[in-house]
Amino acid sequence: MQTNFNEIQKIVNHIEANFDREITAHEIESISHYSYRNFQRIFFKIFNETISGFQKRLRLENSYKKLIYTEDGISEIAWHVGYFNIQSFSKAFKQQYSISPVEARKQKHEVFKEFIENNKTDLKFEIKYKDPVSVYCKFIKAQDYNNQEIDALWEEIEPEDELFNVAYGIILDQPLITSYSHCRYGAAITSEDDVNGFFRRDIFGGRYVKFTHYGSYENILETYRSFYRYWLSDHKFLLDNSDVIEEYEESEVTHIYFPLYE
Structure with a gap:
């Protein structure tokens, strides 16, 4: 089978x-x-x-x-x-x-210590409510959110790009907690019609802290480091344990949404 x-x-x-x-x-x-x-x-x-x-x-x-x-x-x-x-x-x-x-x-600072050290990038963010969005998803196991595996998934989807207007990445796991080999990533698209080979689900629906990565996806970890560095040093909000969503608005612009604890 x-x-x-x-x-x-x-x-x-x-x-x-x-x-x-x-x-x-x-x-x-x-x-x-x-x-x-x-x-x-x-x-x-x-x-x-x-x-x-x-x-x-x-x-x-x-x-x-x-x-x-x-x-x-x-x-x-x-x-x-x-x-x-x-x-x-x-x-x-x-x-x-x-x-x-x-x-x-x-010891929560120890969880992030190695990841965020030697990073001094300034970070701008905003708190905003996001309505639920219905998307079509395809998931893979991406070891430690390996860019090559994620790129290969999007290259597989690219021929169907006429089907969708907005693309999202669903970060299901926290790689500083989840074993690298078990990390999962979902490529999500919007479409008015059913998309063969994709699983339908809703994302968003709540309050999020939004920050933006500019530039190549190869360097996106630096933006995540900036976020965790800021969050650990100045707790202005509590985070939720649900999925982190990346919104791919245009070339080399990625909005990142962390769910807020209600």
């Missing part, structure tokens, strides 16, 4: 949306139209991890982001990501990251 990453994105989205609870074999089968056993095999072949392992990783990665992005209490975070008591959460977190949730919150 043949499949690919984009074909199973519907069930991946379902797992992501419900990572904080047990997902049944019946749910998997009704959404994927595969037997649960076959889907497990396909999922492992693509992600190199089991469905339950993927779900556990999402729980812990989202909890880590909440620890460093927000001021929520640790017990509240544990409950939000699907742990019913703080003891089991703390044990799982320490097994994954070799530090406790309390230590992770205290």
Whole structure:
């Protein structure tokens, strides 16, 4: 049986949306139209991890982001990501990251230290509300958000550029927390008609901090460094753990939207 990453994105989205609870074999089968056993095999072949392992990783990665992005209490975070008591959460977190949730919150500057050091670029930003936008997406695993893999995805899409007016990049993971090999990127386009081979979903819908990268995408990490440097030194807002969106407005202009904690 043949499949690919984009074909199973519907069930991946379902797992992501419900990572904080047990997902049944019946749910998997009704959404994927595969037997649960076959889907497990396909999922492992693509992600190199089991469905339950993927779900556990999402729980812990989202909890880590909440620890460093927000001021929520640790017990509240544990409950939000699907742990019913703080003891089991703390044990799982320490097994994954070799530090406790309390230590992770205290050491959040260490998470970004190597990434942001020696960067002095000024950053201008604005806070704005973005209405939901319906887009068609194609997702890949992009190790550490490797530009070559992302460029190859857009080159695959380019022949269809008459179909869309605006293009977006969906940054699903935080590479300073998520293992490089598990980082996922989505190329998203707008279209009035269905686009074959693309998965439909909504993006945006809330308040964001927006900043802009000017120049080649090869240098976009410098702009991210500037943002994290500013955010860590002057907390004027709390961040959310949902997706970061890149909006490709024109040649060498990329608007970057970080979701704000409500």
